[in-house]
Amino acid sequence: MSATGIYNKLVPEPTPHSAPYWEGLNQRKLLLQKCQGCGKIRHYPQPMCAACHSMEVGWVEASGRGTIYSWTITHHAFHPGVRQDLPYILATVVLEDGVRMNAQLRGVPAKTLCIGLPVRVAFETVKEGLTLPYLIPEEPA
Amino acid sequence: MSLREKGAITGVGETAYSKESGRSVLSLQLEASLKAIEDAGLKPTDIDGVIPYASGVVAEDFITNLGLPDLRFSAVTPLGGASCVAAVQCAVAAIASGICNHVLIPVGRNGASQGRIGTRVQYMPQFRVVGEFEMPLGAIAPAQLYAPMARRHMELYGTTSQQLGEIAVSTRANAILNGNAVMTKPMSIEDHQASRMISDPFRLFDCSLESDGACAIVVSGADRARDLRRPPVVVMGVAEGHPDSPSVITQRPDLTRLGVAKAAPRAFAMAGVSHDDIDVAEIYDCFTYIVMCQLEDLGFCKKGEGGPFVESGAIRLGGKLPINTHGGLLSQAHMVGMNHIAELVRQLRGEAGKAQVADAEIGLVTGYGDMGDGSVAIMRRG
Ligand SMILES: [Zn+2]
Numbered sequence: 001m002s003a004t005g006i007y008n009k010l011v012p013e014p015t016p017h018s019a020p021y022w023e024g025l026n027q028r029k030l031l032l033q034k035c036q037g038c039g040k041i042r043h044y045p046q047p048m049c050a051a052c053h054s055m056e057v058g059w060v061e062a063s064g065r066g067t068i069y070s071w072t073i074t075h076h077a078f079h080p081g082v083r084q085d086l087p088y089i090l091a092t093v094v095l096e097d098g099v100r101m102n103a104q105l106r107g108v109p110a111k112t113l114c115i116g117l118p119v120r121v122a123f124e125t126v127k128e129g130l131t132l133p134y135l136i137p138e139e140p141a
Numbered sequence: 142m143s144l145r146e147k148g149a150i151t152g153v154g155e156t157a158y159s160k161e162s163g164r165s166v167l168s169l170q171l172e173a174s175l176k177a178i179e180d181a182g183l184k185p186t187d188i189d190g191v192i193p194y195a196s197g198v199v200a201e202d203f204i205t206n207l208g209l210p211d212l213r214f215s216a217v218t219p220l221g222g223a224s225c226v227a228a229v230q231c232a233v234a235a236i237a238s239g240i241c242n243h244v245l246i247p248v249g250r251n252g253a254s255q256g257r258i259g260t261r262v263q264y265m266p267q268f269r270v271v272g273e274f275e276m277p278l279g280a281i282a283p284a285q286l287y288a289p290m291a292r293r294h295m296e297l298y299g300t301t302s303q304q305l306g307e308i309a310v311s312t313r314a315n316a317i318l319n320g321n322a323v324m325t326k327p328m329s330i331e332d333h334q335a336s337r338m339i340s341d342p343f344r345l346f347d348c349s350l351e352s353d354g355a356c357a358i359v360v361s362g363a364d365r366a367r368d369l370r371r372p373p374v375v376v377m378g379v380a381e382g383h384p385d386s387p388s389v390i391t392q393r394p395d396l397t398r399l400g401v402a403k404a405a406p407r408a409f410a411m412a413g414v415s416h417d418d419i420d421v422a423e424i425y426d427c428f429t430y431i432v433m434c435q436l437e438d439l440g441f442c443k444k445g446e447g448g449p450f451v452e453s454g455a456i457r458l459g460g461k462l463p464i465n466t467h468g469g470l471l472s473q474a475h476m477v478g479m480n481h482i483a484e485l486v487r488q489l490r491g492e493a494g495k496a497q498v499a500d501a502e503i504g505l506v507t508g509y510g511d512m513g514d515g516s517v518a519i520m521r522r523g
Pocket residue numbers: 035036037038039040049050051052053054
């Protein structure tokens with residue numbers, strides 16, 4: 001939120017192909033596209049399966065668990081809306097479902113970041129009709 | 142049909158580079174274009190092909206202002222920073238097929254005084270996918286989108302920030318020798334390490350400049366080039382390559398492999414030369430790490446060995462492979478890599494002044510753009 005309480009970050013413009021993904025987030029679910037032709041799971045949403053060229057799409061809920069593949073720690077506000085978040089970690093994560101995602105990682109000291117660190121997805125409703133994913137450390141089993 | 146030696150760079154033109162031109166992008170591009178045409182010994186009316194850069198300036202602007210009576214070829218090569226070298230491939234292909242004779246390739250921008258990068262990319266179609274899925278989460282600018290590639294390289298291969306710094310420091314030393322560079326203050330590794338963190342591991346001095354200005358080249362058929370005013374610089378081999386997962390770096394199977402890895406073997410095979418034949422290289426340097434990764438993907442060293450390679454002094458003037466002898470995007474100006482082509486032409490003509498690589502006969506130039514598009518050309522003194 002900005003000082004005036006108005007959400008001033010960049011917002012997504014869902015397409016017909018991605019609308020179920022964004023609607024899933026609003027229900028605190030991470031939905032991934034599953035090809036109805038060959039069964040391959042893909043991310044981010046796109047109209048066609050690059051493996052079998054089917055445009056029949058189903059949606060499956062991801063477990064939300066994954067491990068860190070890479071990351072960056074941002075110290076510069078490239079948009080006014082992120083200024084109060086600085087510094088923030090953006091993690092590239094391999095989900096158990098085989099695809100990757102990128103989101104802010106919270107609750108992990110920068111010094112402990114490493115490839116393979118277990119994390120899981122959490123959800124945050126930032127404004128009416130918009131829920132975004134972020135990442136937190138996975139509790140030890 | 143191969144494009145080998147079918148085309149040559151016959152003219153180059155540059156405006157002054159600055160942080161605030163005070164002029165329109167079109168007027169900058171027209172000035173650079175006139176200079177390039179004059180350098181080639183041509184008249185504007187000889188231009189019958191144009192490949193404009195995606196800067197709001199279109200082919201019609203060149204017809205209207207240069208008074209071109211019969212433009213026979215126009216195209217765009219939308220590969221971000223890989224556009225300029227990809228445009229050379231496009232121009233040589235058009236010439237070799239007989240469509241046209243002299244192709245003008247202009248680039249120009251007010252990158253410093255208008256529309257900074259974090260804002261610009263939000264409107265670029267190549268950034269549409271990250272625009273929907275990553276920018277709302279705070280991954281907005283190229284520095285943030287590219288940094289995980291560098292971090293992965295550091296974790297896998299032990300690459301250090303100091304090794305990235307060597308690229309910034311050697312490039313600055315070259316800029317100081319150039320009469321038309323924005324950054325002319327000497328830089329040490331300590332200066333690099335003290336520069337503020339932008340998006341880890343990229344410090345301020347790992348990032349390229351934002352600049353105002355324009356640069357243009359003329360590409361002509363190799364046979365006609367011999368009769369023009371200046372010694373031609375012959376395009377021996379040229380190729381473009383698109384990385385896996387070209388719209389989103391996050392999903393790329395190998396985060397340390399760029400599109401140029403696919404293009405390089407094609408360009409070397411077309412040129413019929415080996416890496417040891419390359420006397421000088423102008424490597425697209427939007428970020429220090431992108432230079433290191435390209436040196437590996439081009440085959441100048443093995444994957445993962447880019448750090449020790451640059452640390453050895455190989456890329457400095459007098460080293461095994463001097464690179465970015467003009468100061469690059471890091472220290473001369475961000476002219477989308479057209480200034481890299483202009484510098485390679487100067488080197489191969491023997492006109493690079495204090496930065497001249499002795500007896501430079503064969504050189505290489507690359508482009509890198511958007512989420513990892515690549516392009517590479519190998520040229521020789523004609
Ligand atoms: Zn399929």
